[in-house]
Amino acid sequence: MWHRDGTRTGSRSPAANRREFLKAAAGAVAVPYVITSAALGAGDRPAASERIVMGGIGIGNMGSGDMGAFLGRGDVQYVAVCDVRKGVREGARGRANQRYGNSDCKAYNDFQELLARDDIDAVHVATPDHWHALIVVAACRTGKDAYCQKPETRTLREGRLMVDAARRYGCVVSGGSQRVLEDYRGVVNQCWGGELGTIKSINVNVGPLPKPCNLAGEPVPDGFDWDRWLGPAPWAPYHPYRCSGSYAINGTSWRSFSDYSGGGMTDWGAHHFGGATFAVDVRELEPEEVVYHNDHGREHLTYRYPNGLLLYHNHPGAGNLQVEGTPGEKREAKPVPTYKGQGGIYGDFIECCKTREKPFRDIELAVHTATVSHLGLIAYELKRSLKWDQAAQEFPGDDEANRLVDRARREPWVL
């Protein structure tokens, strides 16, 4: 396990013992025949003892992509997969074992069994959104670093709990939107470069909102642990649309339904709101007010930040990430933050696992973005304006809105 000071310790597990053995054996000439080049490292492949040992939890569409990115890295040793669908996890295990030409990767239905392994340094989490906070917090409690797919939270309260857990245990926890840095470079460079002068506002167009789901039940497919898929969400009968990982948000995927997702508002919102708040440099702030507009049935929002900046959601006639600057004014350019290490957002996370620095998409910044989405969802649900206290993480004096800050989890899940 890697530690904050850059050192790492061994563990009692067989896999770690193997790594410790290899590390010790590398300096011994008496047993050279048992040390393979794969163990010692070659080319861009560091010695086994220097690799980040990883597991993946939730190996669906996004999880499979994340797994591929981490598997492709020479400085990662991928040893465990977890998914509630037997076929998916077995396929993922085979993929990892094929990559390394061994049978070391283990498959789990229960993420807690994977997290109980003390030879694993870090996990990536790509379950449906209603599971993210529980798993990331549990990972931190075992001292593991975590890369969490976006959107990182399903409720406002979950965000603070994830940040608290990461800070409590000194874990590197990265959010998962690669687009924040990579997709909006034109806007980012203009804003950070000072060309637009003082930024007054930015608009984000994203949707749709999530809906309730009351689909009829169908037989649960063999090998699918339906109860565990639901986890902390309210019980509901199995239906393929309820749990499909399709990216469509039209009632045929879990991304459509409010028990599991904030719809497009959080799913694409993680990218667009993340990119917008990065571009105009309010990543470390949360809005203090959300104003709800209903222009003859056309709903849209205006968020106001403590520094006066306005963030619009679906402002009529405005383009996505359209910025209002100050004509004629130029400001001093600021260096644009970027990833550490090599290999995009995945490389940034792995590099930070080694150095103990904060990643580009540190969980606290990712949570501020998710908060924008959730504040908007609550304003749309209540169809009225809200005030938000970032420090207290509550709607001041607004009992009705404060009820929507979190939702009770289905037993036995507690957060």
Added chain:
Amino acid sequence: MQPHKMTRLAAAPAVLAGAAAMAADKPAVDQDAVDQAFETLKTYDWGTDRDKLNAIDDAVIATKGDAAARKQLETRLAAVLKSDASRSAKDYVCRKLRTIGTAESVPALAALLPDKELSHMSRYALERISAPEAAAAMRDALPKLSGALKVGTIGSLGVRRDADAVAALAGLLGDGDKAVASTAAAALGMIGSPEAGQLLSQSAKKAPEGLKPAVADACLACAEQLLADGKKAEAMGLYQAFGGEDQPRHIRLAVTRGLLKAAGKKD
């Protein structure tokens, strides 16, 4: 690439003021549609068109600020919980009571706490209803619950940071059900009072091996809450009480980090 200028948004303060005024204009309740939706609830089940309940959703919004109309709506919703309506219908009702429920609907919700199918949805409302009666109902239910239902209810009391639950939770720290004991510790950690800290401190010294990580995390959470509340001495005492050499390295580091923070130093 679009030009990133937006002069049309320059009049934003005026937009904000106008919107605030507009938000005050609430839609009226369509009583016939609401009646029809309640009629639908009698036969509502999984697979029924969810849109048939939209009138009740709208009434929840429209009755904001109208205490009498809200009370009437809440009474009708709570009545569904006492009827032979389906699980899906009662699930829906609990979701609405989460937003508008008061002490009046607590008895109907509390009656569902021992119900394996509806206990969670009962808490879905009770956990978020600010009336003290909601917490009292969950505390009162604890002795009658076991297993997962008890775990869930303990967790909800923790989320509410219900100080009145401390005594009951203390008695559960030694429960034979490991999940109950560890959740009781977690709930005390969430409550984060000096009394909760003392109980956790004592529990940490005698916790069996399997419970140590949960108790340690609860101690850390409790100490952080004490620090946030300005109770530095109590926080430091708790850190020192459980952060011994028998703890795993990441726990010991967390304790060191906490102590540094309590001492006013960065980690």
